[in-house]
Amino acid sequence: MTGLKNKCAIVGIGETAVGKLPTMSSMGIQLDAIRLALKDAQLRPADIDGLLTIQPADDPRRSYALSVAQAAGVRPNYATDLALGGATPVAMVAHAAMAISAGLCEVVVCVLGHKQATGRLGDRRGRLRDGLEDFEEPFGVLGAPAIHAAVAARHMHEYGTTSEQLAAVAVAARRHASLNANATMRQPIAVKDVLESRWIVKPFHLLDCCLVSDGGGAVVVTSSERAGNLPQRPVYIRGFGEGHTLGPLESPGLTTLGGKHSSAVAYRMAEVAPNDIDFAEIYDCFTAITIVTLEDYGFCAKGEGGPWVENGRIEIGGELPVNTHGGLLSQAHIEGMLHITEAVKQLRGDGVEVERQVKDAKLGIVSGHGANLGAHATLILGRQLN
Amino acid sequence: MGDYLKPLPVLDVDGRLFWESCKKHEMALQQCLSCKQFRYPPRSLCPICHFPEAQWTPISGRGQVYVALVMCRSYGPAWEHDVPYNISLIDLEEGVRMWSNVIGCPAEDVKIGDYVKISYEDVTSEITLPKFRKA
Numbered sequence: 001m002t003g004l005k006n007k008c009a010i011v012g013i014g015e016t017a018v019g020k021l022p023t024m025s026s027m028g029i030q031l032d033a034i035r036l037a038l039k040d041a042q043l044r045p046a047d048i049d050g051l052l053t054i055q056p057a058d059d060p061r062r063s064y065a066l067s068v069a070q071a072a073g074v075r076p077n078y079a080t081d082l083a084l085g086g087a088t089p090v091a092m093v094a095h096a097a098m099a100i101s102a103g104l105c106e107v108v109v110c111v112l113g114h115k116q117a118t119g120r121l122g123d124r125r126g127r128l129r130d131g132l133e134d135f136e137e138p139f140g141v142l143g144a145p146a147i148h149a150a151v152a153a154r155h156m157h158e159y160g161t162t163s164e165q166l167a168a169v170a171v172a173a174r175r176h177a178s179l180n181a182n183a184t185m186r187q188p189i190a191v192k193d194v195l196e197s198r199w200i201v202k203p204f205h206l207l208d209c210c211l212v213s214d215g216g217g218a219v220v221v222t223s224s225e226r227a228g229n230l231p232q233r234p235v236y237i238r239g240f241g242e243g244h245t246l247g248p249l250e251s252p253g254l255t256t257l258g259g260k261h262s263s264a265v266a267y268r269m270a271e272v273a274p275n276d277i278d279f280a281e282i283y284d285c286f287t288a289i290t291i292v293t294l295e296d297y298g299f300c301a302k303g304e305g306g307p308w309v310e311n312g313r314i315e316i317g318g319e320l321p322v323n324t325h326g327g328l329l330s331q332a333h334i335e336g337m338l339h340i341t342e343a344v345k346q347l348r349g350d351g352v353e354v355e356r357q358v359k360d361a362k363l364g365i366v367s368g369h370g371a372n373l374g375a376h377a378t379l380i381l382g383r384q385l386n
Numbered sequence: 387m388g389d390y391l392k393p394l395p396v397l398d399v400d401g402r403l404f405w406e407s408c409k410k411h412e413m414a415l416q417q418c419l420s421c422k423q424f425r426y427p428p429r430s431l432c433p434i435c436h437f438p439e440a441q442w443t444p445i446s447g448r449g450q451v452y453v454a455l456v457m458c459r460s461y462g463p464a465w466e467h468d469v470p471y472n473i474s475l476i477d478l479e480e481g482v483r484m485w486s487n488v489i490g491c492p493a494e495d496v497k498i499g500d501y502v503k504i505s506y507e508d509v510t511s512e513i514t515l516p517k518f519r520k521a
Binding site (some may be wrong): 203 | 393396458468470509
C-alpha cells in the first residue's frame with residue numbers, strides 16, 4: 001500500500017527568528033512565517049487555497065484557521081486547525097497531501113507560531129488545557145518534564161539506560177545548534193555539563209529538557225506535478241503515518257510509543273527501510289524521547305538506544321545525523337515545525353551552513369510527538385522521486 | 387484550611403463520585419458491570435467493552451510503584467517547601483494506574499516495584515487526595 005507516495009512536494013519554507021519575541025503576537029509570528037514561506041516558494045497570497053493551523057496556547061480564539069486566513073489575505077477552499085500537540089506540524093504536511101490528492105485544493109500552507117517564552121497567559125483570558133489536570137496537578141504532576149521523565153525512568157529501569165547516554169543526545173543537539181545561525185543555545189557542551197546541570201525532575205537534568213521559545217515556521221505543499229513549475233527544488237513527500245497512544249495512564253508500557261506504528265506506516269508508503277534513511281529530525285522535547293523514537297523507528301533494537309546514541313553516531317559526520325539544526329533542545333521549541341523546514345533545507349542541499357550539511361542527503365525522516373505521550377506522526381521526505 | 391494554594395480537582399459530572407469516595411477515605415473506582423474491568427480516570431463509558439454502566443467499587447488500597455520520580459523544580463510558591471517531592475505512577479491491585487505521591491519517606495527512597503498502601507490526605511474541607519505510603 002503506497003498510498004500518496006510522491007504525490008506532493010514541499011516547495012516553500014519559512015522560519016522566523018526564534019527565542020524571545022516580546023514585540024510580536026502569536027498571530028504576527030505566523031504571518032511572518034507565511035510571508036517567508038511564500039517568498040521562498042515565489043507564490044502570492046492569491047495562489048494559496050488551503051491552510052492548516054494549530055491553535056497557540058496563548059491565543060485561544062475560536063476558528064483559529066480562519067482568523068489566520070483572513071489576516072494573511074488567503075481565501076482557502078480547505079482550512080482547519082489540527083490539534084495533535086507536537087505531532088501537529090508533521091501531521092499538517094500529511095493532511096495537506098491528503099487534501100491536495102483529494103482534489104480539495106492545490107497549494108496548502110501549513111503554519112505554526114507561538115509565544116511560549118513571552119506569551120504565557122494568565123487565567124483572565126483562559127488557557128487551553130490538556131484535560132487530565134484534575135488527576136495530575138493536585139499531586140504536583142506539573143509541566144511536561146514530569147510525564148516524560150516517567151518514560152526515561154522506565155527505560156532506565158527496563159534496559160539499563162544511563163544519564164550519560166541521555167546526555168549524549170543533548171550534546172549532539174548542542175553541537176549542531178552551534179553551527180546554526182538561527183539557534184538559541186550555541187555554546188557547545190559536554191556530557192559532564194548535562195550531568196552537572198540542576199535537576200528538574202529526576203531522572204531529568206535541566207539540559208535533558210528542551211527550550212521554551214517564541215517563534216514560528218511555515219511550509220508550502222503542492223502536487224509534485226505543479227512543484228515542477230516552481231522555482232525551488234521540490235522536496236518530495238515520500239511517505240507519512242500517524243500512531244497515537246492511550247497516554248501515560250492507560251498505555252500498557254511507556255518505553256514504546258506511537259512512533260512504532262507511525263513509522264511502520266510511513267516506511268510502507270515510502271517503500272523504504274530504516275537503513276535507507278540518511279538523516280533524522282526527531283522530536284526531542286526531552287533526551288529520552290529521542291532515544292525511544294530512534295528505537296521505535298527501527299534504527300536500533302528496543303532497549304539499545306542508550307548505547308546507540310553515544311560516541312558521535314547521531315552527530316553530523318556520524319552514521320545517522322539527528323537534529324541537524326539543534327532541535328528543540330538547543331535550536332528552539334517550535335513544536336517540531338523547524339524539524340520539517342530543516343529536513344527540506346538538508347534535502348535541497350543548499351539551505352544550511354556548509355558545516356552542518358549532511359553529505360549526499362537524499363532521504364530524511366521527521367518525527368512529531370506530543371499531547372503528553374499521546375500523539376505521534378512521521379514524515380519521510382526525499383530529494384528525488386526514487 | 388482556606389489557605390490551601392495548590393491546584394485542586396474540579397468536582398465535575400464525571401469525577402464527583404470519585405472525589406467524594408476519597409473524602410470518605412474509601413476510595414472507589416468504576417467497575418464495568420459487563421466486563422468487570424476497573425477504570426480510571428472516571429468516565430461514562432468502559433474503554434474496553436463500551437458498556438456504559440458501572441458500579442463504584444471500593445478498592446483494596448494496595449498497589450505497587452510503576453514509576454518513581456523526584457520533582458526538584460518548584461512550580462510556584464505553593465510547592466516551594468515541598469521540593470524535592472516524590473511523584474509516582476502507582477499500579478493498583480485493581481489493574482489501573484494513577485499518578486499520586488508516596489509520602490512518609492524521603493523522595494529518593496521510593497523505587498520502582500515498591501509495595502504501597504493508600505494514605506488519605508485531607509487537604510481542604512472538600513477535597514481529600516489519595517496518596518500512598520510504603521507497605
